[in-house]
Amino acid sequence: MYKKIISAILIITLMNLLGCYYQEQMVPSDVKFKDKKDIQVTTKDTTYNLTGNDYYFENDTVFASVSKKLDKHRTLKFNIEIPVKEIDSVMVKRTDPLATTLTVLGVTIGALGILIVIAGASGGGNSGCQPKGKGSIGSI
Secondary structure, three states: OHHHHHHHHHHHHHHHHHOOEEEEEEOHHHOOHHHOOOEEEEEOOOEEEEOOOOEEEEOOEEEEEEEEEOOOOOEEEEEEEEEHHHEEEEEEEEEOHHHHHHHHHHHHHHHHHHHHHHHHHOOOOOOOOOOOOOOOOOOO
């Protein structure tokens, strides 16, 4: 029974870690570059996927460290400057706290329901064994 409870708790924990995400497309003036979120910057020519540690914002320019895989063994790393006026759009990955909470609650209620059904099917913890004593088959 304890293994089932531990399994249910682990499932709930994993669901909480996964969370629900969505991507929001923004114009550059709406983006808070100082938040250090993972972003996708699109210009006329190129799309850059930048993690929070790969870029910083200063004087209306995004400075980023970008790497491009040349082949299996070689990667080219270089620094770029993207003026805000050249950015067409920015996609920001955000969490959805309401959807995450509802998902975790739904999984928790479902897991508890399954545990109750399993406990009810097994006789509420009594596996059908009678204690030894007077009148039982096992006593002499």
